[in-house]
Amino acid sequence: MDTKDGWKLSRRQLLLGTGSLALASLFAPKLIMAAMAKAGVVYAPGSGKWVGTTCNGCTSFCAKQVYIQDGRALHIRGNEYSKVHGTASCPRQYLALQELYDPDRVRTPMLRGNPEKGRGIDPQFKSISWEEAIKLMADQFMALREQNETHRYVALRGRYSYLSDLLIKNFTQVMGSPNAITHSALCAEADKLGSFFTEGNWGYRQYDIKDTRYILSFGVDPLSSNRQVSYYCKEWGNTLDRAQVAIVDPRFSASAAKADEWLPVVPGQDAALGLALAHQVMVNGGWHRPFVGDFVDGKNRFIAGSEVEPDSFKEQHTLGLVEWWNLELKDRTPEWAAELCGIKAEQIRRIAVKLADAAPKVQIWRSRGAQMQHRGGYTAIALHALNGLLGSIDQEGGVLKWASVPLGKMPSSKKYVDEVGSHGLKMEKIDRRGRLEYPALKKGKSGGGVVTAAVAESILSEDPYLPEFVLGYFNNFTFSAPGGQQWEKALKKVSFVTHLTTNISEFSYYADLILPAPHFMFERWGIQKTAGNRYTQVSISQPAVKRLGMSVEDECGLPWLLAEELAKRGFENPLNYLKTEFKDPETGREPTSADEVALYATKILTQTFWDPAKYKEGDHLSGWQEFMEKGIWNSKPYAFRKRWSHMKTKSKKFEFYSETLKYALQKHAKKHHTDVDGVMQATGYLARGELAFIPHYETPYRFGDESKFPMLFVDYKSRLNREGRSANTAWYQYNLDIDPGSHKLADAAKLNPLDAQKLGISDGDTIRITSLQGSITCQAALFEGVRPGTVAKAFGQGHWAYGRTASQQFGKTPFGGNNNELLPPVYEQLSGSSAFYGQIGVRVEKV
C-alpha cells in the first residue's frame, strides 16, 4: 500500500525528510475551528459507563471492563471485581480497541470469485448476503449427508470461549462428523503433560508470587506472555522486594530485565539445567522433607555417581525419588549440565543452594519454549519434578493449580445424532490422534488429545481421507502453525473452505466463503476463566457496543442460522437440539434467534454462579442481572496442601517415578501391539526401558545440519501480541521497541553483535533467515541480550494478508517474515503438541 510506507516513517525520518515542506505549511488555514464546530456533544470526563467483559488477546483471559462513551468503546481496564488481577492489566488490551475499529475488518459475507487459490492470486471476493452464505453451507452439509460421508466435514477452532463447544463440538456431532479439531496442540499441550504425569493435573498453574522467596523461570516471560500477565505486572515490583528472580531463556526478555539473574541457556537444553539443579539440591540435602520425606536414619546418601538403596529412604507425599536418583540424577552433575546448557557449573551450584534455602516458598515456572520441543515432554516433567523436590506444590509462595470451578457444560447433543450422523462419527478423526506415532495422551488417554497441525498432513496425503468441507473459526493456521506453508497447500485441496473471521487472514485467503465475525471483547457473548492471586475466576464477554458490519454471534449464532436452513430442507435435528436444550433458564423460553441462543447458552453454562438456587461456592450473586453487570464470578480462596497424597495420579502421590505415565504408555503400546520401547521409538524419543517413566535427559533433536544451518532460531512472543491478531494496528507497529532489543516499525530478528560482525550485518540491515523448512526476510537488530549462535525473533509479524498495516502489500507481500515459515511441522508426539522450539538450525545472511 503506498500510504503505508509513508505511515511507517519514523519520527526521525519525518524530521529529516519533510521539514522544509512542513515549514511552508505553517500558515495554512487552521482546520480546528471547523472541526470544533462539527464536534457535537462534549461529555464530562468519567460520565461514561464501564461494562464487564473479557479479553481474549492471550491466554491470560483477563476479566475486563470496557469504557463506553458516545456508544463507542474508548478505554479498557481490568475488571474491578476480579480477585485475580483487579483493575490491573497489560498493554495489549488497548490494541483491542484498534482491532474493533480496524478499517480492514470483514463487513459482510464474501464469496470467492476466482477458483484458483494461492498467495498473490486475487480471490476476487464479492459481497453476498447472510442468507446466500447460509444456503451455500447448508448445500455442503446436505450433500455430505446424501453421500453418507458426514465425516468429511471438519471444524477447526483457534482462539475460543467456552461457548465455542456449541459450534465446534456439539453442532459438529449432530452433523455427524468426528472432526471437532481444536488448536490446543498449537497452544500448550506439552506443558499440561508435565504436570499431569507428576501430579495428575492436565492443566495450568498459578504462581503465588506475593509470598514467594525464589522464582526460577524456564522460558516464561510473565510480564509479556503466558497466563495472568495482568496479575504478574501488578505484583512483580513488590515481589522484587521479597524474592530473588532468575530467568532462564536464550534471549533477554522483558522479565529478565526485571530479574536478579539471567541464565541464557542453550536452546533445547533446559532439561540439562533442571536435572543438574535437582541433582545438586539432593546432594546438598536440600529437598523439602515434609513433602518428600527423608532417609530413615536422616543421613544423606545422595552422593554423585552412587546408587542409593530404595529402602533407606521413606517418602511422604511423593513416589520414586530414589528410582529417579538411581536411574537418572546421580550422574547429572552441574559439570555435566554446564557442557550442554551453557550455564556455568558454579552458577548451577549457587542457584541450587538458593532454591533449597527458599523452599518450599519457591517456584519453578515453565513455558512453551522449554517444553514444546520434539523431545520436550520429558523436559516438562523434569522441570515440574523440581517443584516436587522443593516441596512447592500447593504451598504458600509456591506453585498452585487452577482450582476447578463449577462451570456448567454445554447441553449434550448425543441424542440428536441420527443414523447418517452415527455412521460419520465412527470414522477416524482427521488429526490421526491415537495412532502409534501420535499418542496425544491427554489425561493419560491414548488419542485423548488433539494433534492440530497433523490435519494439514492428513489433507495432503488424503490419509485417513480428504475432507470436502472445512470450517475455520477464530483461527489462522496458515499463519500460526509451524510449517504454515503446508496449510496453504492443504487448503487448496479442499473443495469448500469457510472461514469465520474478523479480518481476511492468510487462512481466509484460501477460503471459498468468508463470514464476518464479531470482536470477542466488545460485540458478543462468551465465557472464559483464569487463575492467579490464589483465586480462579470465570468472566463473560458481552455485547458492549453495537455490532459493526453484518457479523452475527459466532459460537452460538452460526449454528442457529444453519439449523434453521437445514430444518427447511428436512433435517430438523440441529434446530430441535437448539430449541430444546437452550431454553432461557430464567423464563424457560425457547430461543428464537441467533442472539438468543448465545444469551441463553451463556446463562446456562454460568448458572451455578449467578442463580442463588444453584449456588455452590465463591462469590454470592443475586441473579443474572448482577452477574451481567459485574461480568465476573470469583472462586473461594485456594485450599493449600489439600491435594497432598490425594493427587489424581495412579499412586495419589506426586510421582517422580510416574506410574501414571507408565500406565498410559503401556496401554497405548498394547493398542498397537508393541511395547513401550516401540512407542518411544515411534515418537522420536531416545529413552528405553524404565527411563520412559521418569524425568530424564533427552538429547535435543536438531533440525538442519550444523554445517548448513549453523545458528539456532528462538521464537518468542512480543508483549504486544494479541496472539497473531494485533499486527494490523498502528499502536502495535509504533511501539514494538518495548520488547528488549526490538525495533519499532519493523519485524526485527535479534542477533548478538559478535555473530553480526562475523556475518557482516549491521543494525537495521535487511536479512534473510533460512531453515530446512523455508526462508524469510526481516530486519536485523543487534542486541547483547541474545545468546551468541542464536537468533531471536517474535512471532506475530510477517503477515501477507490480515490488513494493510500488517502486510507490506495485502494479499502478496509480507511485512517482515512469519516465524512459522521457518519452523518445521513436527511435534512433541506424546502430547500431540506442535514443536515450535528446540534446536531449529538456521542460516542468516545479509540481503
Add this chain to the structure above:
Amino acid sequence: MRYGMVIDQQKCVGCAGCVFACKAENHTPPEINWCDKIITSSGQFPDVRFEYLSTMCNHCDDAPCVKGCPTQAMHKGEGGLTLHEQEKCIGCKACMENCPYGVISFNWQRPHQEWQENKGLAAGTFTPSVMLAEAGGEGSPLSNPERGGSYPLMRSRGTVEKCNFCDHRLKVGLNPVCVDACPSNARVVGDLDDPNSEVSMLIRKYDGKPLKPELGTGSKVFYIRRYTPENR
C-alpha cells in the same frame, strides 16, 4: 497547589500501558505519544541491562517552552500545569527547540487523515471512511469526546501538541489516565506543595529525582528506585 507525579521505577514493568491509555484518552495520532518512553540497553552478553523510562511533559515550574513561545499558546495554567492552546499555536516549534526533554511533538501532517480513505481490501470489507461513518467519532472512531471539551480532538497540521497532565480529568477529580492505567501502580499524582501528599512523601523517602535536575527547570515528574534489581 502544584501538581506533580512520581514514577516508581521498581514497580514499573515497562509495559507501556501508560502510553496506550494516553493515546486512547487524548486521541494522539499513531506517530505521536504524549506519554512516551526512553529505552536503553547496556552491557555485554551475558551481563545485559535494559531499562524503560516513562516520559511525558514535566510541567516545569520554569518552563523553557513557555518562555520561548511567541504567541503564549504554550502557557502556565492552574496547579502549575504547562498547557497548550491549539488555536494560538503558529507551529514555529520554538517550544520544541527549548524543551530539554524532547516531549513536544509536531504535526507534520493533518492527524488521522487515513480515516478519510475510502478504499477497501475487498468488496466485503470496511474501508476507513465506512468504519468511521458506522462507528462514529470525530476524525476517528477512537476519538474521545471527553477530551474534546478542553482540547481539540482534531489538531491542525503544523501545530505542536504535548501532555497536559489530563487537565480535563483533574478538573473533575480524576487522575491523569496514565496513572489509572498503570497495572503496577507505579505512578502517583498529587500536590508537591503539600508535604503530606503521597508524592511528597515518596520523593522524600526515596530521594526522588526529576530528569536532568541540573537544568533547574523545576520539572515536576520525579523518579524513584531502580528499574533493574539492586544486585545486578
